[in-house]
Amino acid sequence: LDKAGIQKGDSLIAVNGEMLNSWNALVEKLDKMQAAAEVAGDKSAVMQMVYSRGGLRDTATVRTDSLFRVGAIFSSLADYKETIREYGFFESFPAGVRLGVNTLKGYVNDMKYVFTKEGAKSVGGFGTIGSIFPKVWDWHRFWEMTAFLSIILAFMNILPIPALDGGHVLFLLYEIIARRKPSDKFMEYAQMVGMFLLFALLIWANFNDIMRFLF
Known part of the structure; x- marks a missing residue:
């Protein structure tokens, strides 16, 4: 980035006219550019970056490397002062x-990244769940992570997928609107599809854990 005029300490604001409201937004943008470049047979991409330095904004033209990186990193939180209340x-x-509502909002907002290439690779299974707990016993951390997992499971359970409670709610809404129940055959196939999706997600998540462990 130095050759483009962007230096350490600068803040990225926008890429190709699109505002960046988070680090994930930049990663998602780079993923889309990489996908488009690969289709076109290009090994890199050029972008216009708006950055801020000392309260002043400027624009720089930046070319990614062959791995579609731009030399920017997520700013450390080390400069923030810890406050205990x-x-x-x-x-x-x-x-x-x-805290629970804010945690749920953050999780729901991050769900969109699961459907990206990098997001799918970051999905974890039992190994990932175990790794979020501290190696040294800590009551506060244990209950905090337990509550977090409970919130995740509660949200997942209300997704409109057959075999989950959200799927049953979806069929009940259909029954209320259409004033008739779905056929038993349809319900049977829907349950099978729902179980297939759940097992596929479970296998994929644990496969990612195995690949991280091996490589």
Whole structure:
């Protein structure tokens, strides 16, 4: 990036006219450019980057390398000061609810990246679940991760996939609107498709864990 005029400490704002609101947005943009370049037979791509330095904005033309990287990294959180806030017994309930809601919002917002090339590779199974727990016993971390996994499972369960509760809700809505139940044969096939999707996701997630372990 130095050759393009962008230096360490600069903040990326937009790429090819599209605003960047997160690091994932940049990664997603690079993935799309890589896919388009591969179709065209190109080994790199050129982009216009808007960056900020000292409150001033400028534009630079940047070419990716053969791996479609641009030399930018996610800024460390080391400069942020840690703040500890203690809650009383009754204060902890609304604070816990807010934390749960914010966690769910963040997870739902990140779901869109699962359907990208890099997102599919990042899906993990039992090994990944085990790795998020600390190696040294920590009660706070244990219950925090347990609550996080519970929120994930609750959200996954309401997805409109047959064999999950969300699938049953979908069929009930159809029954209310159409005023008739789906046929037993249709329900049977729908359950089979739902189970196939769930098992395929389970196998893929654990396959990713095995590949990470081996390579």
